[in-house]
Amino acid sequence: MRFMMIVKATTDSEAGIMPSQELIDAMQKYNEELVKAGVLLAGDGLQPSSSGIRISYPEAGGKPKVMDGPFTEAKEMIAGYTLIEVKSREEAIEWALRMPDPHGFGQGEIELRQVFEPEELMDDPETLAKEAALRKQVEEQKQT
Structure with missing residues (x-):
């Protein structure tokens, strides 16, 4: 199961206020735990929405x-994300609870959302096979 922790x-x-070195160190330690x-x-x-583009x-x-x-409406924006793959919703919640306050000023908020798997969105075998081939191609490109 994949989950996105939306900061x-x-x-x-x-x-555009940058995080403190203390927060960067805490997030790096957290990311190291996720990797391990x-x-x-x-x-x-x-980057802030001032450098963003919205297409509607x-x-x-x-x-x-x-x-x-x-x-x-800053509260409707996202400042970052972490994408994880875990065995259960409960494990995803545990990891989200371990994340340091993402802004370090007591304003942090994390939204945890499960990512759809292709099989949940489509049931046509041909379409699923095309999706699997695209994902394999992306993985192969990462390795070159």
Whole structure:
């Protein structure tokens, strides 16, 4: 089971205030624990929405709309993520609870969401085979 720990943005992260060295060290230690346990798939911090681009589809079948950041409502933004693969929902919660306060100022909030597996989204064998081939190709490209 894959889960994404979504680190919510704060007014500080949206203002581009960088984390303290103490927080960086704590997050690095946490990431090392994830790696040692063999559950870490990916994880990164994101730049503020002021450097972001939002693409929306206001009308079904219509042309996409492109809007430059910044965007409002910091609490609706994400500042980073960690993607893990674990055996259960309970294990994912345990790992999320171990993450240091992601902003270090008592404003941290983590949203934990399970990632759909291809078999949960599609049931056509041909489509599943195409998806598996694409995923294999991505893995092979990473190794070159």
